[in-house]
Amino acid sequence: MGDRDAGPASATFLPMGGTDEIGASCHFLNIDGTGILLDAGADPELEGQASLPDIDLVRRRSDRWVDHVLVSHAHHDHLGALPVVIRSFPHVMVHMTRATRDLADILLPASAKLQKKRLVEGSSSAQPLFDTEELGAYSYLYLTHELEATFDLTGLRGAGRIEGQLLDAGHVLGSAGLLLTAHGPDRPRRLFYTGDTGMRSQTIIRGARYPEEPVDTLVMEATLGADPDAEKTSRRLEEERLGEALREVLSGGGCAVLPVFALGRGQEIIALLDRYRKEGVIGEDVPIYSAGLLRAISDVYDRTRFSTPRMDEEFQVFGVEQKRLPRGRGGMAEALTRPGIFVLGSGMMFERTLSNRIAQEVVEHEKHAVLLVGFARDDSPAHRLLSATGNGQAPEVLLDASRGRQALRCRVVRFRFSGHSHRRDLIALVERLKPRRIILVHGETRARGWMADNLRYFYPEMDVCVPDQGEEVPLWPVEG
Numbered sequence: 001m002g003d004r005d006a007g008p009a010s011a012t013f014l015p016m017g018g019t020d021e022i023g024a025s026c027h028f029l030n031i032d033g034t035g036i037l038l039d040a041g042a043d044p045e046l047e048g049q050a051s052l053p054d055i056d057l058v059r060r061r062s063d064r065w066v067d068h069v070l071v072s073h074a075h076h077d078h079l080g081a082l083p084v085v086i087r088s089f090p091h092v093m094v095h096m097t098r099a100t101r102d103l104a105d106i107l108l109p110a111s112a113k114l115q116k117k118r119l120v121e122g123s124s125s126a127q128p129l130f131d132t133e134e135l136g137a138y139s140y141l142y143l144t145h146e147l148e149a150t151f152d153l154t155g156l157r158g159a160g161r162i163e164g165q166l167l168d169a170g171h172v173l174g175s176a177g178l179l180l181t182a183h184g185p186d187r188p189r190r191l192f193y194t195g196d197t198g199m200r201s202q203t204i205i206r207g208a209r210y211p212e213e214p215v216d217t218l219v220m221e222a223t224l225g226a227d228p229d230a231e232k233t234s235r236r237l238e239e240e241r242l243g244e245a246l247r248e249v250l251s252g253g254g255c256a257v258l259p260v261f262a263l264g265r266g267q268e269i270i271a272l273l274d275r276y277r278k279e280g281v282i283g284e285d286v287p288i289y290s291a292g293l294l295r296a297i298s299d300v301y302d303r304t305r306f307s308t309p310r311m312d313e314e315f316q317v318f319g320v321e322q323k324r325l326p327r328g329r330g331g332m333a334e335a336l337t338r339p340g341i342f343v344l345g346s347g348m349m350f351e352r353t354l355s356n357r358i359a360q361e362v363v364e365h366e367k368h369a370v371l372l373v374g375f376a377r378d379d380s381p382a383h384r385l386l387s388a389t390g391n392g393q394a395p396e397v398l399l400d401a402s403r404g405r406q407a408l409r410c411r412v413v414r415f416r417f418s419g420h421s422h423r424r425d426l427i428a429l430v431e432r433l434k435p436r437r438i439i440l441v442h443g444e445t446r447a448r449g450w451m452a453d454n455l456r457y458f459y460p461e462m463d464v465c466v467p468d469q470g471e472e473v474p475l476w477p478v479e480g
């Protein structure tokens with residue numbers, strides 16, 4: 001950092017979770033004595049304490065405390081540690097949109113049950129981080145706000161008044177960025193936290209509506225920062241490619257497995273399948289299977305369609321005919337003998353999830369396909385499946401350690417339907433908000449590196465920070 005950061009900074013930013021991966025998003029702001037957490041996420045691939053942000057970075061320090069928590073949206077990497085955060089800071093006020101609260105009331109109990117199940121089954125030795133009874137009490141604490149409404153974020157010991165505003169972030173149902181205004185002795189400072197951001201409209205969810213006016217500090221996600229293809233692909237062309245792939249697999253008598261995130265991608269894909277059915281791309285009689293959490297979340301999408309931003313508020317996910325997964329191995333084997341589409345979580349095909357289990361049944365057969373429609377981090381089974389193709393004569397893939405390596409004969413195709421903004425859109429946001437300081441979070445090392453290099457090149461006057469977990473940075477340059 002340069003000279004202008006010399007002297008005591010009364011406003012600081014501190015990442016409490018890993019910032020170089022799509023892990024536990026949780027960032028601590030100390031603004032003149034007010035403590036605010038941006039998100040309370042857990043790492044979706046780790047378990048127990050290891051999945052949590054480092055809460056001790058604040059809890060063990062007498063000069064740090066938390067007054068408020070903002071939950072930008074209900075994905076596990078932004079929400080999954082909330083109960084632990086509430087337990088650690090009992091007086092905390094929790095802020096989110098109403099749709100995010102509705103989703104949290106489904107997702108957190110589901111997470112509690114899954115943690116317990118894994119311990120009982122012996123597939124994990126991690127003690128559950130919270131239970132469903134505890135969650136029932138916490139849910140009453142969540143304060144919900146309309147998009148663009150102003151609410152108070154001043155802490156008990158805060159020296160200046162702080163206001164917040166949730167702004168539509170696109171991405172998935174309920175997603176919001178936070179525009180924060182800190183009133184101080186001189187002029188007010190503005191900070192914008194993007195959360196996860198989808199600036200382009202999807203099939204159901206509308207693109208983000210972000211601030212127009214400049215801010216002092218921009219805390220920005222960088223998921224697609226290292227992905228040069230993301231900005232070159234158009235959603236319309238990807239939709240055509242997916243339709244074409246489905247048509248080929250189904251007409252060859254095969255089944256298509258589409259691993260999806262239960263929140264967001266799952267509903268968007270079902271909306272797209274509905275369009276394919278109407279356009280005759282896929283037959284009326286081809287069953288679409290969906291299961292579990294995805295269905296519960298689809299219900300929230302439908303219930304909130306008039307109260308949240310939509311492309312078409314008349315559209316209902318359950319207006320699209322879907323079947324439940326057949327029960328037992330026999331039923332499943334039977335279903336795989338004729339054309340069908342399986343829309344199943346998890347999107348990255350983590351072990352012991354439905355998409356992983358059903359993929360194990362299809363990968364060895366040429367007529368089937370796994371069609372990847374979401375982000376897959378480098379260490380995920382979905383990424384292993386994708387990188388196994390084309391490797392020599394007889395590719396093999398490891399989907400589940402207990403099953404071992406399997407011959408890979410089915411088609412594996414990747415499509416780009418990200419709910420995240422690509423890097424040109426991110427740079428356009430920087431151009432518009434003209435921050436003096438940018439803090440890059442939520443991206444793998446390469447992604448944040450590319451963004452940082454380019455932002456420094458295009459905007460030498462801006463301070464670009466890429467802090468590691470636990471590395472405190474001043475929120476805005478000290479003036480004078």
Ligand SMILES: [Zn+2]
Pocket residue numbers: 073075171196
């Ligand atoms: Zn997200």
Ligand SMILES: [Zn+2]
Pocket residue numbers: 022025075077078196442
């Ligand atoms: Zn995220």
